[in-house]
Amino acid sequence: MRRVLQFELILYALILVGGFSLLSSMDGFERFHDFSRTHEDLELDEAALILPIALICLAIYSYRRKREVFQKNKAIEDARNELQEAYDRIHDLTKSKEEFMAIACHELKGPLGGAMSALKLVSKDACDSHAYEMVDLARESMNNLQLLINDVLLFSSLSQQQEIVRSAPFSLRKVVTSIERITRVTAESRGLELSVSVDDDVPERLVGHEGWLRLICLNILGNAIKFTEAGRVTFTCSYQNSPDSRLVISIGDTGPGIPLENQEMIFEPYEQVETSRWKRSKGVGLGLAVVKKIVELLNGTIYLHSSPGKGSIFTITLPVESID
Template sequence: MQGVLDLLEVAIIIFDQSGRAVYRNKAGARFDQARHGDAVVKDAINRMVAATLIGGAPEEELELLGPPAQVWSLSCEALRSDSQPQGVVVAVQDVTSLRRVEKVRRDFVANVTHELKTPIGALAILAETIATGDKGADTQELAERLVRESNRLGRMVDDLLDLSTIELQDAKDRRSIAVGALVEEALGRVSALARQRQVTLDFVSRGEEAISLLCDQAQMVNALTNLLENAIKYSDSGQLVTITAYRGDSRGGVVVEVSDDGAGIPDQDQERIFERFYRVDKARSRSTGGTGLGLSIVRHVVEAHGGTIVVESEEGEGSVFRLTLPNSSDVIEEENL
């Protein structure tokens, strides 16, 4: 039984009727000689054990501000003989990740509600103005605004569906594809936007032999398209957006960089730009038709393919988004092990 309990991530500690610990599983041993945050948890355990021995059976969730911030779930159950407590079993579980996920979900629902409410409200007002036949209203302008808002709403729904699909499918439809082909397809999708904003696009491929990825083509092109669109929208007329592909230094791998000379990203925003609906410049994002989901989609695609994404940026100097992904031979070799 002890071997089974030692496999649990939940800390199990048993106390006798005097409040002395007589058993700890492996996870519970950390609270024996506790320091820092663990010491706070240990104090809470002792307090709850004392309360349980006099008739209570408390449960508590303990939040530690850290760093690192942690959330612990503590529960006690009395061991009774003839209705008298003879000891206490305590279960202690680190629920930090669970609470973080719950918060992300709550925030996501709240953000979706807010983001959808704005264009839907605008559509309703514009439609009502046209329907009432307001003679002072410019019908052509109202119609154009209706189209813009409906397009914005459509893009947001499309991005939400893309994000959900990526999270569910986990890049299962993978095949070996040349990086150049992926980049060219993404460049084709953003060429009209680049011409409209008078931004120059450049593709640089380094390496003697063709570089390929084992990837879901639709997802990877979607990710590259989002990065390019983001770079174009935050660049000024006459500026350059460059996408570069090359082999990584360690154990092969493929690196794809999208760089621009645009506005750059403030330091305090760089850690949050991959969150759903997070915008550095809300006014500029909305004016350019952004949904606030593009970089979140990119991150999910890259992680689903076993890669990483980082950003380097300075305000007024531009940004570089760097994707590091396993190439075809790396992935095939790992899957054959």
């Protein structure tokens, strides 16, 4: 930009010198003087004085405008560079955090597996039913922790833009049971009724992405429990085989609801709805933006039906195959 300003100044000077030389070589000044003397009523002398002054003023104005534009562009460029540096720092920190999460989870799986094995051996030697029940409860808690660690590893792989793992056979009812065990304690501690059901027409064995399915349900169900002050939370699964096989998951709550104008915004990254529902709680799990991304990667859909004071219902459909 500075070179452009210098070029314009040189161009103005060349035009001035060139014009003066051209007029001199053609006796333009003498002819203009003779013409002005014979037409004094036109006041050409004043016009001859005003014209170069006007040109000089125009040149000065143009230069000042160019300089202002240059300064503004430089400020914008500096701000852009600062934003890029900040983005790079955030990206590096996020990458380091995700790598730490992956390493920590892998390291946790070792001692967790050892503890599970030890509890299994202890359960065989339990002397009475109460001791056996306590050991079984501990095993169940450890198993839930192992599932959560696996889900964190899945999320880490998504953040690192790894490919979605291939689908595999799984039991939906077992997945739903594990989700219920993880979330029921929290729901009951908040005084909420948690209703979980799987329709009878859902096949016993499905082919799909078990880990991603559990991650999606845990996040939305966890949010429903977290943001509902009183009432109930429902978690239902149904099966639809026409025109293609799909699993339909519905998670509803009796919370404060989300205004229509904010319903699209909650699926955007780094966005939160400015209501007391969201302000009272720190964090929203993985975030609905991540959930939506996972659902779309699985060729599924996610819809929200909500209105203030009437709660919310999230409906997720995911393609699956039945092997019954």
